[in-house]
Every structure is written in C-alpha cells, then in structure tokens.
Amino acid sequence: MSPRVLLLLLGICMLQASVEGPQVKSEKGVSGNSDGSHSPKSQEPETKPITEGTKPPATGRRATSISKATHILNTILSNYDYRLRPGIGGKPTVVTVEFSVNNIGPVSIVDMEYTIDIIFYQTWYDERLCYNDSTDSIKTLVLQSNMVSQLWIPDTFFWKSKRTQEHSITMPNQMVRIHKDGKVLYTIRMTIDAGCTFNMQRFPMDSHSCPLSFSSFSYPTSEVIYKWADFQLVMNEDNSWKLFQFDFKGMSNKTEMLSTPAGDFVVLTSFFNISRRFGYVAIQHYVPSSVTTMLSWVSFWIKKDAASARTSLGVTSVLTMTTLSTFSRKNFPRVSYITALDCYITTCFVFCFCALTEFAMLNFLTYTQMKAHPSPKLSQYRRRGRGRAEASVPARLRARQLPETFVCTVVNMGDSDGDDDDEQEDQPADVGSAPPPQFLCSMWRQGFKKYFCVIANCEGSTWQQGHLCIHIDRLDDYSRVVFPLAFFFFNVLYWLVCIYS
Numbered sequence: 041m042s043p044r045v046l047l048l049l050l051g052i053c054m055l056q057a058s059v060e061g062p063q064v065k066s067e068k069g070v071s072g073n074s075d076g077s078h079s080p081k082s083q084e085p086e087t088k089p090i091t092e093g094t095k096p097p098a099t100g101r102r103a104t105s106i107s108k109a110t111h112i113l114n115t116i117l118s119n120y121d122y123r124l125r126p127g128i129g130g131k132p133t134v135v136t137v138e139f140s141v142n143n144i145g146p147v148s149i150v151d152m153e154y155t156i157d158i159i160f161y162q163t164w165y166d167e168r169l170c171y172n173d174s175t176d177s178i179k180t181l182v183l184q185s186n187m188v189s190q191l192w193i194p195d196t197f198f199w200k201s202k203r204t205q206e207h208s209i210t211m212p213n214q215m216v217r218i219h220k221d222g223k224v225l226y227t228i229r230m231t232i233d234a235g236c237t238f239n240m241q242r243f244p245m246d247s248h249s250c251p252l253s254f255s256s257f258s259y260p261t262s263e264v265i266y267k268w269a270d271f272q273l274v275m276n277e278d279n280s281w282k283l284f285q286f287d288f289k290g291m292s293n294k295t296e297m298l299s300t301p302a303g304d305f306v307v308l309t310s311f312f313n314i315s316r317r318f319g320y321v322a323i324q325h326y327v328p329s330s331v332t333t334m335l336s337w338v339s340f341w342i343k344k345d346a347a348s349a350r351t352s353l354g355v356t357s358v359l360t361m362t363t364l365s366t367f368s369r370k371n372f373p374r375v376s377y378i379t380a381l382d383c384y385i386t387t388c389f390v391f392c393f394c395a396l397t398e399f400a401m402l403n404f405l406t407y408t409q410m411k412a413h414p415s416p417k418l419s420q421y422r423r424r425g426r427g428r429a430e431a432s433v434p435a436r437l438r439a440r441q442l443p444e445t446f447v448c449t450v451v452n453m454g455d456s457d458g459d460d461d462d463e464q465e466d467q468p469a470d471v472g473s474a475p476p477p478q479f480l481c482s483m484w485r486q487g488f489k490k491y492f493c494v495i496a497n498c499e500g501s502t503w504q505q506g507h508l509c510i511h512i513d514r515l516d517d518y519s520r521v522v523f524p525l526a527f528f529f530f531n532v533l534y535w536l537v538c539i540y541s
C-alpha cells in the first residue's frame with residue numbers, strides 16, 4: 041500500500057512543481073524576488089514526511105497556504121524598495137533592541153578586550169510589509185537569512201569592536217519575521233571582540249565594566265532611533281561562560297547622544313560588570329610572597345658567625361622576590377601605574393632586603409669594631425699563641441666584644457645591659473686606654489642622637505635610660521620581633537585598605 045501512496049504523492053508534487061515553476065520564472069523578471077518565493081517552498085520537503093501516508097488530503101491544504109504565503113510575499117515585495125527606510129520623510133524609525141548572551145569571555149587583560157557571543161534582536165515597524173490574510177492562517181512570516189537582502193535592515197554597527205564574526209554554519213545565523221501588522225524582527229548571531237579599558241590599579245581586587253555600544257552607522261537621530269527593549273539578561277549559576285578568573289556581576293545600560301560630523305547618533309551601551317575571583321591570584325602571588333618574606337626571617341635565628349648561611353638565605357629571598365615581581369607582571373598590560381599587587385610584592389621585597397641589610401649591618405659594624413680596636417682579650421689569645429683557636433676566636437670574640445666597644449659611652453655608665461657580665465668588668469679599662477673607639481663612639485653617638493633619640497634631652501644620664509639605646513649585639517633579638525610585627529601590621533593595613541577602598 042505504502043509504495044502506491046508514495047507514488048501518488050510524488051505525482052502530486054511533480055504536478056505542483058510544474059504548475060509553480062513557470063509562475064516563479066515569470067515573476068523573477070518583475071521584482072527579482074525568486075529567492076523569497078523559494079524560501080517558504082523549501083520548507084515543504086521537511087513537512088512532507090510527517091503527513092506522508094497518514095493524511096494525504098492535507099497536502100492540498102498546505103499547498104494552498106504555501107501559495108498563499110508566496111502570494112503575500114510577492115505582494116509585499118512587489119513595490120518594496122529595500123534601499124529606503126520605512127516611513128522615510130516622516131517620523132524616525134524606532135528600532136527596539138534586545139539581546140541574549142551565549143557566552144562572555146575570555147577576557148584578555150593584556151589586549152584590553154573581551155569576547156562576547158550574542159544573539160542580537162532588532163524590532164521595528166515597516167508599514168510597507170503589512171499584509172492581509174483573509175483566512176488568518178498566516179499570522180507571521182518566518183523567513184531565513186536568504187530573505188535578509190531583500191528587506192530594509194538597520195545598519196547597526198558596534199563601536200569599539202575590534203573583530204566581529206558572523207556565524208554561517210549551516211546557514212547564516214540570521215532570521216527575519218514579518219508580522220501581519222508590519223512588525224519586523226531581525227535576529228543575528230555574532231561574536232564580537234570588543235575593547236574594554238581595564239583599570240588595573242586595584243589589580244587583584246579589581247572589577248571592570250565592559251561596554252558594548254552600538255548605533256546606526258548612517259542614520260542620525262532624525263532618521264533612526266534605537267531604544268532598549270524591556271528585557272532582563274538571565275544569569276544562571278552554572279552557565280558555561282568562559283570568564284575563568286572573573287565573576288559576572290550584572291549588566292546595566294545607557295542611552296546617549298553622540299555628536300559626529302555626520303550628525304547626532306543615538307548610541308546604546310550595555311555594560312557587563314565583571315569582578316576578579318581572588319583565589320587564583322592569591323595562590324599565584326600573595327602566598328609565595330608572604331612565605332618568602334617569612335623565610336627571610338629565619339636568618340635572625342641563625343648565629344651571626346654563619347655569614348655564608350645568612351647571606352645566601354638573604355640573597356635567595358631577595359632574588360625570589362625579584363622573580364615573583366617579574367612574574368606578577370607577566371600576563372599584564374604594560375601599565376605604568378602601581379597596582380595593589382605591586383604594592384604588596386614591593387613591600388615584601390623591601391622586607392627581604394631589610395633582612396639581608398640587617399645582617400650586612402651587623403656584620404659590618406662587628407667587623408669595623410674589630411679592626412679599629414682589636415680587643416685586648418683577642419691580643420691576649422694571640423700572645424698566648426693558641427694557633428688552633430686563631431680561626432674561630434675572632435668570630436667568637438667579635439660577638440662578645442661588641443657591647444664593650446660600640447656601646448661604650450652609651451652603656452658603660454653603670455648600665456648592665458651586656459649579656460656577659462665578665463666582659464663588662466673588663467670594659468672600662470679597655471675604653472679608657474683606647475682613644476679611637478672613644479672617637480668612634482662619639483661619632484656613632486652623634487648619629488644615634490640624630491636618628492634614634494626621640495626624647496627631648498638626649499644628653500647625659502637620660503640617654504642611658506632612653507629606650508632607644510640600640511645594642512648592635514642584640515640586633516637579631518630586635519629583628520625577631522620587629523620584622524614579624526611590622527609585616528603583620530602591614531598586612532592588616534593592606535587588607536583593610538583593599539577591602540574598604
């Protein structure tokens with residue numbers, strides 16, 4: 041049975057085609073809209089298999105509606121001039137715009153651009169496209185991309201777009217719908233790489249507002265007006281947008297007038313607000329920087345004789361910070377201002393540098409004292425000819441002799457700050473006998489008065505009671521407290537400023 045039905049159908053189709061064929065050909069010459077009349081017909085093969093074998097009589101009805109649609113199209117396009125906008129010479133055409141976002145991202149900070157894949161809907165009224173359908177069976181003509189060239193379409197273009205891509209698989213991703221009342225909906229899908237100025241001052245805590253603005257290219261305000269449709273951009277949690285490091289925060293819009301030499305244009309802009317996810321940067325930058333800074337403090341717990349160990353630790357941490365700061369700017373636009381991350385890394389760098397400098401200072405001062413005033417104890421050792429101890433003694437003594445020589449005039453006036461009491465006993469004699477340390481001390485005292493003494497009366501006895509009396513010998517003890525405290529307060533301040541600014 042079915043082969044017979046198929047044959048019958050085929051016969052009907054062929055008959056129909058032979059009837060319509062010449063009709064189309066004859067009209068081709070008149071209005072050049074053969075594409076249009078073909079387009080609805082091309083839908084027929086799709087619908088045929090459904091009706092096939094079940095409702096053969098329906099084919100006839102469909103054929104009438106097809107011819108009706110063709111007729112409508114031919115009628116509305118017969119006197120249609122797609123070069124002219126609807127209502128020319130009268131009121132401006134109002135184009136209502138709406139879009140949906142398939143995808144935002146990726147965002148390229150280096151190129152200062154972002155990619156957005158949208159489906160763009162434009163609606164306007166074209167009274168020339170009104171049609172009458174007596175049976176009311178065709179309320180909307182749904183047409184595809186091949187009709188687009190025969191209609192007037194607003195020449196919307198995107199400001200600040202760097203590259204745009206239309207999608208044309210399998211057919212150009214465009215669509216036209218013509219309603220009975222002349223309302224036209226034109227939809228196109230496109231991918232736009234649009235420029236976006238990223239202000240990176242607050243870098244890891246930054247949020248940006250990326251604009252997508254468009255207007256008509258040729259029609260000024262008096263001809264075409266754009267306006268936003270009332271729509272809400274849907275944001276769902278599990279959308280597959282490729283924002284990676286960023287979170288989508290919302291969309292806002294703006295309508296403005298732009299004056300150009302060609303006239304005033306209505307420019308519509310929508311802003312996509314994104315803010316950075318902090319986790320990535322934290323793992324990449326903050327944690328290594330802080331850990332490296334803390335690592336540099338280990339040096340304060342290593343005895344100062346171990347110069348090589350302390351130096352290498354200091355230099356390593358400084359170099360690590362240098363690498364980290366270079367690394368932090370790697371995938372970054374070459375902006376000249378300082379970002380919040382730079383600020384943090386630089387401070388960490390300074391901390392590491394200070395830790396290294398602390399040791400350099402300690403070592404230098406010890407060494408200077410040694411040379412300027414070889415301790416009598418040391419010469420005693422030498423006199424005794426303890427060749428075996430020669431190498432180790434200077435270092436050991438260097439550590440001990442400091443309170444004696446350096447803080448001489450500061451501490452020796454009855455102040456028993458020294459660690460080793462036995463050394464203190466020897467001290468006055470040492471100081472009295474050697475003028476160079478005296479001179480050195482006074483020089484240092486000048487320096488200390490200048491830089492470390494904050495109490496009003498620095499002279500005489502008050503100086504000894506001053507809390508700012510600095511023992512070179514105890515520099516490490518101070519550092520063990522001062523460095524972590526300073527770093528802690530810096531962190532507190534930094535994060536407070538970052539959160540509340």
Ligand SMILES: *[C@@H]1O[C@H](CO)[C@@H](O)[C@H](O)[C@H]1NC(C)=O
Pocket residue numbers: 170171172
């Ligand atoms: C629609 O049909 C009515 C009569 O049926 C006619 O008066 C009217 O002018 C037609 N409109 C158009 C746009 O063809």
Ligand SMILES: *[C@@H]1O[C@H](CO)[C@@H](O)[C@H](O)[C@H]1NC(C)=O
Pocket residue numbers: 248249289290291292311312313
């Ligand atoms: C997006 O950012 C702009 C500029 O910073 C702001 O004016 C607007 O309110 C933001 N919109 C949303 C939805 O957050």
Ligand SMILES: *[C@@H]1O[C@H](CO)[C@@H](O)[C@H](O)[C@H]1NC(C)=O
Pocket residue numbers: 268269270271272273291292293294
């Ligand atoms: C545009 O912004 C206005 C208020 O600023 C809002 O009422 C409207 O819904 C927005 N439209 C779109 C399309 O976001």
